[in-house]
Amino acid sequence: QKEVEQNSGPLSVPEGAIASLNCTYSDRGSQSFFWYRQYSGKSPELIMFIYSNGDKEDGRFTAQLNKASQYVSLLIRDSQPSDSATYLCAVTNTGGFKTIFGAGTRLFVKA
Amino acid sequence: NAGVMQNPRHLVRRRGQEARLRCSPMKGHSHVYWYRQLPEEGLKFMVYLQKENIIDESGMPKERFSAEFPKEGPSILRIQQVVRGDSAAYFCASSPPRQANTGELFFGEGSRLTVL
Numbered sequence: 001q002k003e004v005e006q007n008s009g010p011l012s013v014p015e016g017a018i019a020s021l022n023c024t025y026s027d028r029g030s031q032s033f034f035w036y037r038q039y040s041g042k043s044p045e046l047i048m049f050i051y052s053n054g055d056k057e058d059g060r061f062t063a064q065l066n067k068a069s070q071y072v073s074l075l076i077r078d079s080q081p082s083d084s085a086t087y088l089c090a091v092t093n094t095g096g097f098k099t100i101f102g103a104g105t106r107l108f109v110k111a
Numbered sequence: 112n113a114g115v116m117q118n119p120r121h122l123v124r125r126r127g128q129e130a131r132l133r134c135s136p137m138k139g140h141s142h143v144y145w146y147r148q149l150p151e152e153g154l155k156f157m158v159y160l161q162k163e164n165i166i167d168e169s170g171m172p173k174e175r176f177s178a179e180f181p182k183e184g185p186s187i188l189r190i191q192q193v194v195r196g197d198s199a200a201y202f203c204a205s206s207p208p209r210q211a212n213t214g215e216l217f218f219g220e221g222s223r224l225t226v227l
Contacts, residue, residue: 032214043202043218092214098167099216103153
């Protein structure tokens, strides 16, 4: 079992729609959860982080965490073509010493 | 720009040569991480260092790869006797000292190694 699992996609949504990205993790002791966005040929950049169960909203982005189900998701409302990128789910391990990344989900937003 | 600086951005080596990748963390950051990314794949953790200490190298291949973060100067990832399978993008990230650490990683632009 991979430590952090994501559907590789691609996920294709029309402009203005909601994009839903999902992630599961295996380490029950994980404390911190992150979503990074990576454009092709570029470095990852942080979009959201979440530490507690529930929802966290920031502009068009909402992160959701369910520790009992070991599940993290990212919702992107009013998707724009500029949101087209690979979205990486990341989880810090027990002890918080290293961050493990999923393989990423490629998102395409069609104009 | 006080971001994470990596060099070289692109490096070409022939099989059997050595590759040295350098990373200067953001000002005030004392934690450095190295990740490897193969085409169309996610980031694979390699090593986590603090000044003069390797904290976790569980993702580093046992042979040919080494990393250091000296008291003075950048962190260096060294790959000896490179093989074609080492061709990848190598990303360095840094984070602040633990007491100010939200867990966010600040990434450099990466060093893209091509082995001929």
